[in-house]
Amino acid sequence: MKIQLALDRMEIxxxxxxxxKVEDSIDWIEVGTSLIKEFGVVSIKEMKQAFPNKQIVADxxxxxxxxxxxxxxxxxGADVATVMGVSPLVTIDTCMEVAHRYQKKVMIDLLNTSDQQKRxxxxxxxxIFCEHVSKDQQEELGSQNHGTKPSNFSEFQVAAAGGITLDSMEDLVRSLNPAVVIIGSAITKADNPSASAAQFKQLILQTEGNRTC
Known part of the structure; x- marks a missing residue:
């Protein structure tokens, strides 16, 4: 299980x-939507230059x-880029074609997708399919729940995003069993980001160890 650090609402x-401060505990680095909107693709370029051995996700x-x-x-320099699952299929087809040509990956964000669209x-x-609780849903409605039902994409590579905390990890792993957990403010806004990231990493290692026992 990979930890993807989500970076938003800050300077490059x-x-x-x-x-x-946290690079030893995280695997993928997400250049968040707000960074890309505010600073353009230079934000992706600078993150890749700073961390050439990490997977860079352009959200x-x-x-x-x-x-x-x-x-x-x-x-x-992105290794993964995101597309909304509600997009026309021709758009997603094009994303997949471009990614294949560059030998990169596509993450499909399932935010607000219908059952028909999921099919x-x-x-x-x-x-990679991202089960996503939106920022507005978290901040305006106070919801951080990914639900307890198994993912519709359990046989695929699944990522989970949206208000993930140490306390919510156990239920998240049980319900989605994600290959990637996308963690933002629980690390970036922590009093000690390094310690918080290390706690997430240790929890994941313990969870994976228990599953192999």
């Missing part, structure tokens, strides 16, 4: 400084103009 230099949240946006991300998305066998 601040994001790099924070990531250096571009593409919903149209797929070829242009995905090429921008991959040319800037249609299952054809993308090489994608």
């Amino acid at each position: 230099a601040e994001a790099i400084e924070l990531t250096r 571009i949240k593409t919903i149209d103009n797929a070829r242009y946006e995905f090429e921008l991300c991959f040319d800037a 249609e998305l299952r054809k993308y066998k090489d994608a």
